[in-house]
Amino acid sequence: MVLLSGGLDSATVAAELIQDGWRVHALTVDYGQRHAAEIAAAREIAAALGVEEHLVLPVDLAAFGGSALTDASIAVPKSRDPLAPVEASIPVTYVPARNLVLLALACSFAEARGAEAVAIGVNALDYSGYPDCRPEFVRAFAEAARLGTRCGVEGAPLRLLTPLQELSKAQILARARALGVPVARTVSCYDPSAAGTACGRCDACRLRARAERELLGEA
Amino acid sequence: MVLLSGGLDSATVAAELIQDGWRVHALTVDYGQRHAAEIAAAREIAAALGVEEHLVLPVDLAAFGGSALTDASIAVPKSRDPLAPVEASIPVTYVPARNLVLLALACSFAEARGAEAVAIGVNALDYSGYPDCRPEFVRAFAEAARLGTRCGVEGAPLRLLTPLQELSKAQILARARALGVPVARTVSCYDPSAAGTACGRCDACRLRARAERELLGEA
Numbered sequence: 001m002v003l004l005s006g007g008l009d010s011a012t013v014a015a016e017l018i019q020d021g022w023r024v025h026a027l028t029v030d031y032g033q034r035h036a037a038e039i040a041a042a043r044e045i046a047a048a049l050g051v052e053e054h055l056v057l058p059v060d061l062a063a064f065g066g067s068a069l070t071d072a073s074i075a076v077p078k079s080r081d082p083l084a085p086v087e088a089s090i091p092v093t094y095v096p097a098r099n100l101v102l103l104a105l106a107c108s109f110a111e112a113r114g115a116e117a118v119a120i121g122v123n124a125l126d127y128s129g130y131p132d133c134r135p136e137f138v139r140a141f142a143e144a145a146r147l148g149t150r151c152g153v154e155g156a157p158l159r160l161l162t163p164l165q166e167l168s169k170a171q172i173l174a175r176a177r178a179l180g181v182p183v184a185r186t187v188s189c190y191d192p193s194a195a196g197t198a199c200g201r202c203d204a205c206r207l208r209a210r211a212e213r214e215l216l217g218e219a
Numbered sequence: 220m221v222l223l224s225g226g227l228d229s230a231t232v233a234a235e236l237i238q239d240g241w242r243v244h245a246l247t248v249d250y251g252q253r254h255a256a257e258i259a260a261a262r263e264i265a266a267a268l269g270v271e272e273h274l275v276l277p278v279d280l281a282a283f284g285g286s287a288l289t290d291a292s293i294a295v296p297k298s299r300d301p302l303a304p305v306e307a308s309i310p311v312t313y314v315p316a317r318n319l320v321l322l323a324l325a326c327s328f329a330e331a332r333g334a335e336a337v338a339i340g341v342n343a344l345d346y347s348g349y350p351d352c353r354p355e356f357v358r359a360f361a362e363a364a365r366l367g368t369r370c371g372v373e374g375a376p377l378r379l380l381t382p383l384q385e386l387s388k389a390q391i392l393a394r395a396r397a398l399g400v401p402v403a404r405t406v407s408c409y410d411p412s413a414a415g416t417a418c419g420r421c422d423a424c425r426l427r428a429r430a431e432r433e434l435l436g437e438a
Contacts, residue, residue, distance in 0.1 A: 059278050059324075066331030090369050096330035097323060100367045104316060104323035105278075111315035112285030132367035140363040147359050148319045148351035150309050 001110035002026045002119045003102050004046060004054070006038030008186040008208065009121030009164055011045045012172055015179040016163055017119060018049055025053040027109050029102055031095070032062025034069050034076070037196035038187040048182050053113075057105065067095040069190060076191040078201035083210055086203045090129050093190050093203065099132035100141065103160075107145045110158055117159035118145075126169035126211065128203045138162055169211035170218075220329035221245045221338045222321050223265060223273070225257030227405045227427065228340030228383055230264045231391055234398040235382055236338060237268055244272040246328050248321055250314070251281025253288050253295070256415035257406040267401050272332075276324065286314040288409060295410040297420035302429055305422045309348050312409050312422065318351035319360065322379075326364045329377055336378035337364075345388035345430065347422045357381055388430035389437075 002014045004026040017024050028042040039056060046054035061070050068074040074092055099122065106118045122133040131137060142160040146152035164172055176183050189198035189205050198205050221233045223245040236243050247261040258275060265273035280289050287293040293311055318341065325337045341352040350356060361379040365371035383391055395402050408417035408424050417424050 055282060057279060057282060060276060061327060063274060063276060064328045064331035090372070094369055095327075097327035097364065097368050100323040100364060101320075101327050104319040108280060108314075108316035108320050109283045112283035131369060131372040134366065137363065137366040140359070140366050144356065144359040144363045145316065145319060147353065147356040149316050150313055150350060153309070153350040 001106050001113065001115045001117070003106050003121070004028050004042050005121070006040070006042035006045065006186065007121070007188045008176055008183065009123065009172055011049070011181045011186050012176040012179065013119050013121040013163055014045070014049050014051060015181045016175070017161070018051070019179060024049070024051045025109070025113060025115060026051045026055070027106050028054065028056045029105060030056055030058045031098070032060045032070050034072065035187060035190055035192050037192045037194070041185055041187040041196065044185050045182060048185070055109065059101065059105070061095060061098070061101065064096060068092040069095050076202050078199065079206060080201070082200050082206060083213065084206055085210070086128060086207055088129055090131065091203060093128060094130055097132065099130070099137070103141050103145070107149060107158055111149050111151050115158070116156070117161050119161035119163065121164050122162050123164040123167055123172065125167065126207050128207070135162070135165055169207050170214040173208070173211045174215055220325050220332065220334045220336070222325050222340070223247050223261050224340070225259070225261035225264065225405065226340070226407045227395055227400070227402065228342065228391060230268070230400045230405050231395040231398065232338050232340040232382055233264070233268050233270060234395070234400045236380070237270070238398060243270045244328070244332060244334060245270045245274070246325050247273065247275045248324060249275055249277045250317070251279045251289050253291065254406060254409055254411050256411045256413070260404055260406040260415065263404050264401060267404070274328065278320065278324065280314060280317070280320065283315060287311040288314050295421050297418065298425060299420070301419050301425060302432065303425055304429070305347060305426055307348055309350065310422060312347060313349055316351065318349070318356070322360050322364070326368060326377055330368050330370050334377070335375070336380050338380035338382065340383050341381050342383040342386055342391065344386065345426050354381070354384055388426050389433040392427070392430045393434055
């Protein structure tokens with residue numbers, strides 16, 4: 001069960017698991033994100049990669065608010081310099097407990113389908129400073145999921161796969177290209193136009209731009 | 220932030236916290252449960268108790284299936300004897316990772332509101348054998364929530380309150396009555412009629428009936 005957002009990272013996870021021989025089911029959560037263009041991207045990526053099943057589940061976290069990604073009245077921070085580094089502190093684009101919610105939903109879906117594992121494209125090297133992307137969180141979550149599920153109690157706990165955890169964004173981008181991920185279709189931008197065009201200045205765009213430049217430098 | 224299902228236990232938690240001076244916000248998750256009558260009950264209970272805010276959030280776990288409570292093709296187990304004890308094994312009414320999902324959503328809502336604590340009416344004494352009602356699960360979840368939230372990382376982790384954890388169903392019922400909970404309006408039955416009338420034979424009905432008889436015996 002792969003959490004597929006429509007962004008680069010989760011698409012790379014899905015492609016890698018399919019290449020490794022897994023039968024991949026994908027879950028996309030439509031949580032009321034400002035960048036709803038990523039939902040359309042997720043559908044196209046799922047079709048392009050050939051997943052077994054793709055479910056888009058609406059869960060309106062915008063009803064809670066508290067984030068620039070779910071509350072239109074909070075602006076997404078942008079830098080004038082499209083290659084400016086991303087700050088280390090937790091930004092206003094943090095969505096309260098998002099990965100806790102996404103992983104919980106993925107575990108529910110995974111258990112209902114009898115899946116062996118749940119995969120998520122977190123990485124803690126080039127990221128936006130979100131606490132729920134860190135390996136210590138994922139480890140603690142896996143333990144909670146083991147204790148709180150039938151499969152965990154009856155002997156086959158869900159494995160939590162984070163294949164990108166230690167990769168830089170440039171390494172992820174290189175891997176995505178090698179795996180044939182439709183990179184141009186992925187939407188990482190936090191504030192794209194309605195048509196899905198990236199803003200080029202938000203944290204996610206700058207992380208992607210810096211990764212592209214790094215790969216060009218190596219080429 | 221109280222998870223309010225519309226059942227006896229969560230109504231008792233909300234009433235107790237209000238009596239203790241908390242300002243209670245309530246979250247009800249409409250997850251596609253067979254016993255949707257409990258959603259209407261939750262609204263009435265929230266109004267009767269006077270919570271600060273009550274949000275009903277649709278999250279269609281029935282799209283995952285895998286439980287008698289979310290899949291109409293799986294029957295809810297019933298006993299001929301309305302006072303028969305409940306079996307210890309995990310029944311088909313188990314909803315995959317339900318409390319993982321509910322607690323994750325409650326943490327997201329709580330963090331967005333700046334709440335101090337999340338409360339859930341789990342109890343591991345007279346219960347349906349669900350793994351996600353056990354104290355070891357709740358402890359592990361609290362640790363994952365601490366590591367995966369801004370508030371957990373920046374110094375004020377959400378407290379997880381389970382005031383009913385060690386109580387029997389009879390003790391909960393007695394407490395509910397003492398607190399003025401509109402007990403007759405709560406819906407515990409897993410398979411009520413469309414009008415909300417309890418079936419009297421499912422695990423939840425039998426636990427409630429046994430508790431009522433126990434209290435009568437003490438009176």
